Amino acid sequence: MFAVELRTAAPGNDAGLLRLGALPDSGGLHHQYWRLLTFGFLHSNLIHIVLNVALLIIAGPVVERRAGAWRVILIFFAASVASGVGIFLKHQLWPSSGVSVGASGGMFGLLAAALVLVFRARSASRPARAGLLLVLCVGLAYSLLPGVSMVGHVIGLAVGAMLALAIHERSTAEGPDFEDKVGGRR
Numbered sequence: 001m002f003a004v005e006l007r008t009a010a011p012g013n014d015a016g017l018l019r020l021g022a023l024p025d026s027g028g029l030h031h032q033y034w035r036l037l038t039f040g041f042l043h044s045n046l047i048h049i050v051l052n053v054a055l056l057i058i059a060g061p062v063v064e065r066r067a068g069a070w071r072v073i074l075i076f077f078a079a080s081v082a083s084g085v086g087i088f089l090k091h092q093l094w095p096s097s098g099v100s101v102g103a104s105g106g107m108f109g110l111l112a113a114a115l116v117l118v119f120r121a122r123s124a125s126r127p128a129r130a131g132l133l134l135v136l137c138v139g140l141a142y143s144l145l146p147g148v149s150m151v152g153h154v155i156g157l158a159v160g161a162m163l164a165l166a167i168h169e170r171s172t173a174e175g176p177d178f179e180d181k182v183g184g185r186r
Helices: 002-007 014-020 035-041 046-067 069-093 104-120 126-142 150-165 178-183
Strands: none
Touching: 002 014, 035 069, 046 069, 046 104, 046 126, 069 104, 069 150, 104 126, 104 150, 126 150
16 A cells, blocks of 8 residues: 555645545544545555554564464454544544544554463563563654654554453464564574
């Protein structure tokens, strides 16, 4: 999708991002509820997509190995859409100019799920737990920057954590987990 954005000169261009499915920060969806899904596939610039991919690389494998691939997808979509709903409701109360885009809510959902699953596992290493906590702290600090949606990130975290609490962890006998790599065990 970012290639489409580049081709249409949409990154950093609110009108271009709106044409592709961004959430308007004015608070008006005009019955275009599909934007609650599509905004998560758009990104404002290259740094934005790189940070989301980094979160996917860090949290995705942990959740996949502990809960399965389909749950990674479920958590991502649920957290992303919930994030969009939260951002929309925020802008209903406090409309502003601009648009909201990005997979960050879904990625923060995966990060929360990874944290829940790793802290719940007796076999998880301290470095893995510390690494994920560090990523969480850096992500929340980044969320304080202007133009970044703290609401979207926090809602993504909450949804990811709630879904992970409902997951029965599957066996990790299928291969090394993230914490095995971080902790030095092979």
